Amino acid sequence: MTAVAWMRGAAGAVVLSVVAFGAAGCSDGDGTPSGAVSSAASAVKSAGEAVSSAAAEAGKAAESAAAVAKDKLAEVKDGVDAKDQVSLGAVATDGDGYTTVPVTARNTDDATKSFAVQVEFKDESGNLVDTVVVTITDVAGKGTGQGTARSTHKLSGTVSAQTGTALRY
Known part of the structure; x- marks a missing residue:
């Protein structure tokens, strides 16, 4: 399993937790989300950012390697x-x-x-x-x-x- 796929799975689990808390009607009594729901929402955001960051890093590594390969091939006369x-x-x-x-x-x-x-x-x-x-x-x-x-x-x-x-x- 790739790091990106694992992180997507983790983000999905956090999303399910948020849905479960929301369905249970968790609030502080004044209609605002409880701290647990806010924490879960923050975790979803962080997991999503981590997935995006991992994908971006993998893309950068592939682009860098492709540039080096192109240069090496250009040296062939x-x-x-x-x-x-x-x-x-x-x-x-x-x-x-x-x-x-x-x-x-x-x-x-x-x-x-x-x-x-x-x-x-x-x-x-x-x-x-x-x-x-x-x-x-x-x-x-x-x-x-x-x-x-x-x-x-x-x-x-x-x-x-x-x-x-x-x-x-």
Whole structure:
């Protein structure tokens, strides 16, 4: 479960508490909400702000990683599209809690080449949560090379990976 999903669930539980207090007619006798209802309403507001903040931070991290990946790919000179020569293995989590995926590059050229492969990590809704560029150098002509893409930060929930851009140079 992602932090955002957990926080949404917590916010929902607080909302149910507010509804329950409201249905019970809690007031201070003069028609104003009791302290318990006010506290619950404040908790709902705080939980909502926390969810928004967590989502914003995740979005900022993905945007930052995408900018770094774009810069790395821009450094490649005379690269040709090689997306069809790249495959990704199964997504896993390493011992440090980062998401990883094996990357295989198949060199269809006769000469030794290198590859720059952008790997996009997405959450269960298909939203981009991170992106990295893996460089696989000196792949022999007609040979294959291996690398591992590792997320720039710890990702939670169900994460998938796909090839964004792949350049052979």
